Amino acid sequence: MKINLLFILLFSSSLLNAQIQKGAIFIGGDFSVNGNKATTTNPNNYPAKNTALWISPSIGWVVKENIVVGGNLLLSYFQNEQQPTVTFNKGNRIGGGIWMRKYLPLGKSFYLFGNAGLSVQSIYNKYTIVQQPYYSREKGYTVNAALTPGLSYQIKKSLFLELALNNLISLGFERKNMEEQNQNGTVYKGTNESYNLATSLGGGIPLQIGMRWIIGKY
Numbered sequence: 490m491k492i493n494l495l496f497i498l499l500f501s502s503s504l505l506n507a508q509i510q511k512g513a514i515f516i517g518g519d520f521s522v523n524g525n526k527a528t529t530t531n532p533n534n535y536p537a538k539n540t541a542l543w544i545s546p547s548i549g550w551v552v553k554e555n556i557v558v559g560g561n562l563l564l565s566y567f568q569n570e571q572q573p574t575v576t577f578n579k580g581n582r583i584g585g586g587i588w589m590r591k592y593l594p595l596g597k598s599f600y601l602f603g604n605a606g607l608s609v610q611s612i613y614n615k616y617t618i619v620q621q622p623y624y625s626r627e628k629g630y631t632v633n634a635a636l637t638p639g640l641s642y643q644i645k646k647s648l649f650l651e652l653a654l655n656n657l658i659s660l661g662f663e664r665k666n667m668e669e670q671n672q673n674g675t676v677y678k679g680t681n682e683s684y685n686l687a688t689s690l691g692g693g694i695p696l697q698i699g700m701r702w703i704i705g706k707y
Contacts, residue, residue, distance in 0.1 A: 508554050509592055515549035515557055541567040547588075555592040560585060563610055577617045582631075584610030598643035604653070607634045612665060623672050627681075629665030651699045661685045 523541045542565065549559025563586060568579040586608030593601040614627040639653030662684045669677045 508594065509551055509557070511551050511554055513551040513557075515551070515559060516547075517549075518544070518546035518561075520544050536572045538570045539568070541565070549588070549590070555594070557590045557592075558588070559590075560587045561608075563608055577619070578614070580612070580614035580627075582610045582612055584608060584630075592641065600641040600643070600649075602639050602641055602651075604637040604639070605635075606637070608632070612663070621672055622670060622674055625667070625669040627665045627667050629663065629681075631661060631663040633659065633661040635659040653699065657688060659685070659687050 521541075521543045524539060526536075526538045528536045544564045545561050547559055547561030549557045552558050563582065563584045566579075566581045568577065570577055586606055588604060588606035590602055590604045595601060610631050610633075612627060612629045612631055615624065616626075617624045635656045636658045637653050637655060638657055639651055641649050641651045643649050663682070665681045667679045667681060671677070
């Protein structure tokens with residue numbers, strides 16, 4: 490079974506002359522859940538069960554006409570189970586971010602927009618083999634910055650359809666403290682630092698579709 494859910498709800502207190510007015514409030518969020526369970530009589534394949542959850546509620550304020558500034562929480566969790574040795578791989582990420590979005594009216598209900606965001610998350614991962622003393626564990630944090638441009642179309646007064654080029658440019662840094670115990674009971678410790686600079690230009694460009702609701706004040 491696999492379920493993918495994504496919703497983004499943005500609300501504001503005013504809309505006038507195709508401009509998003511100062512003082513409006515945007516509230517929204519992203520949500521996704523994935524899961525699968527596999528069983529088989531093939532002795533070369535083993536039963537497995539995987540689950541993953543990701544939630545990111547957000548809120549923003551229009552600080553200037555067509556400019557929105559806000560923040561969001563970032564919460565994710567996953568767990569993978571594999572037989573016959575009964576291994577568990579689970580982890581979570583908890584953090585938050587700040588973002589700014591600029592809308593540029595093009596006329597005839599179209600807008601261009603650019604979204605810049607900065608986020609920080611804690612990292613926790615643990616891999617365990619139940620029948621053995623072996624485990625490995627990671628703790629740390631990650632910092633990411635991204636620029637996402639897109640196009641928005643006003644279907645109705647309060648309903649917008651948006652197409653975004655996900656993470657046109659992204660920059661990230663990650664640091665993890667690692668601990669591992671082998672089957673003999675010996676514990677090893679270490680650290681791992683990594684960084685990335687990436688662009689989504691080129692083949693296989695990831696596009697993201699979302700809806701925006703802007704509710705006027707009555």
